[in-house]
Amino acid sequence: MTVVDFIADQRTSHRVPHAVSCRALEVSQSWFYKWLGRPTTTRDEHRADLTMAIREVFDRSGGTYGSPRIHIELRGRGWRVSKNTIAKIMAELGLAGRVRKRRRSLTRQGKRPAARDLVRRKFTAPAPDVAWCGDMTEMW
Template sequence: MAAFISSQKTEYGIDHITSCRALGVSQSGFYKWKNRIGRGAPTARQHRRADLDAEITRLFKASGGTYGSPRITRDLHEAGWRVSENTVAARMAELGLAGRKPRKPRSLTRQGKRPAAPDLVRRKFTAVAPDVLWCGDVTQIDTDEGRLYLATVEDLFSRRLLG
């Protein structure tokens, strides 16, 4: 933008004050650009962003391309960087880096190749005497070591677990 403002003076004789006002740019920003060494030399923010991008890319490759912004942010904090998770997510999006999405948990109740078992109870869960009507259930419990399955058998008359 500042280069465009500067070119208006040389090409059309329009001073920078008028150009800044017309484009809604602060004059101090134009002067900061004009007085910068080498005109267009990177600022401290641009240096930090380039260093951050390099570190994010390194950590992403070190994870095998699986880490997302929360884990990358945690690793950056451990390395001494002060950066937010949102900033890391934005930088990763701009760099085209995307972590592995968590898998959708599989359900135990999805239809399989075999037909469903017949409903022998006919949805009537009241029994007239003990040991006449039993029902069972399977529950999946996720643990740190893997999945566990809890299978139960219940007597519907006494409502006690049999096994």
């Protein structure tokens, strides 16, 4: 939202006169009227087209793509835009990709067979240096 949009929004939504808003923001009323009636620039049109393209790719992905994947998709379509610009537009639109949940476990099933239980689960030894045991999750 630009300053002009903010002043216009205050005028319509909250009935704050534009003169008061201009004075509070330290801009002149002539500046406000100049920017209010200006035609759209090519940059604004390009930004609007980019926003529509981002929205379309995001919706087509089912809401899963984040800015890096949308960047790859748009580069494939011929857009020249950075990931940071896409991330900024997505934040303005309130779009966020879903994060894949990684399967996490503390122990992994190995491909090797389990070691034989030589102490037969008896962890007390009759004398020192007779039986050694330990707890190891994984041995490579």
